[in-house]
Amino acid sequence: MLTEAPPAGALLARLRTATRPAHDKLEGTLDLLDERLGLEAYRRVLERFYGFWRGWEPQVAVLFQDAAFLGPRRRMHLLQADLATVGLSAHAVRMLPTCPLPVLRNAVEALGSLYVMEGSTLGGRVIERNVERCLGLDGRRGCTYFAGYGTGTGGMWRSFLARLDQVPVTDAEQVADGAVATFERLAWWLSRTGQPPTPSILHLAAPCFR
Numbered sequence: 232m233l234t235e236a237p238p239a240g241a242l243l244a245r246l247r248t249a250t251r252p253a254h255d256k257l258e259g260t261l262d263l264l265d266e267r268l269g270l271e272a273y274r275r276v277l278e279r280f281y282g283f284w285r286g287w288e289p290q291v292a293v294l295f296q297d298a299a300f301l302g303p304r305r306r307m308h309l310l311q312a313d314l315a316t317v318g319l320s321a322h323a324v325r326m327l328p329t330c331p332l333p334v335l336r337n338a339v340e341a342l343g344s345l346y347v348m349e350g351s352t353l354g355g356r357v358i359e360r361n362v363e364r365c366l367g368l369d370g371r372r373g374c375t376y377f378a379g380y381g382t383g384t385g386g387m388w389r390s391f392l393a394r395l396d397q398v399p400v401t402d403a404e405q406v407a408d409g410a411v412a413t414f415e416r417l418a419w420w421l422s423r424t425g426q427p428p429t430p431s432i433l434h435l436a437a438p439c440f441r
């Protein structure tokens with residue numbers, strides 16, 4: 232049976248509506264646009280993002296099974312480099328706590344999860360400017376994660392949206408579920424209050440994905 236694709240942009244509009252409150256809350260929680268952003272606060276944010284990515288990146292790779300699409304979207308190594316620049320040894324990085332994985336059941340939910348992390352590159356340039364102003368770190372050194380794809384950001388986002396446009400209408404809800412689960416888990420992890428919002432798959436030991 233043929234499944235109908237939704238009109239171009241319909242799924243994106245749905246994702247935006249479903250995740251906007253979570254985005255705004257997260258943006259407000261992070262101090263990254265603080266005009267007096269200090270090195271300690273910046274380092275803490277990098278540590279938390281690393282704790283998320285070290286589980287999430289391999290999780291999505293397993294679910295998604297598309298190395299050609301995911302390869303250029305891997306960014307955990309950028310966090311490792313930035314953490315080294317702000318003074319963490321390789322051992323200290325390995326010992327950082329790992330975020331319990333968001334519950335993603337299949338490739339469709341993983342695509343929704345990817346929407347969150349790919350979309351986060353759109354605000355990265357704004358963050359990079361503030362980090363540079365406050366700390367003298369930029370997309371070449373110390374702020375490579377938030378600088379993301381640099382001048383390639385627009386192109387990477389458009390190619391991601393082209394992938395979203397291929398999703399059959401019957402899968403739209405699952406994509407949104409994956410996005411919301413990811414935003415919720417990340418918001419919890421970055422603010423580190425309370426219990427995880429949904430059941431967790433816990434990393435019992437800090438894994439080392441190399």
Ligand code: HEM
Nearest residue numbers: 247254257258261263264346347348350351353354357417
């Ligand atoms: C200080 C922190 C942040 C700032 C300043 C920021 C800012 C922005 C900006 C300016 C956009 C582009 C909006 C547009 O062009 O219409 C955007 C989009 C987006 N951001 Fe953030 N953001 C921040 C944090 C995050 C975080 C932590 C995440 C999730 C990991 C995130 C996920 C997204 C997503 C998914 C979009 C795409 C929305 C869409 O066009 O569908 N953002 N953000």
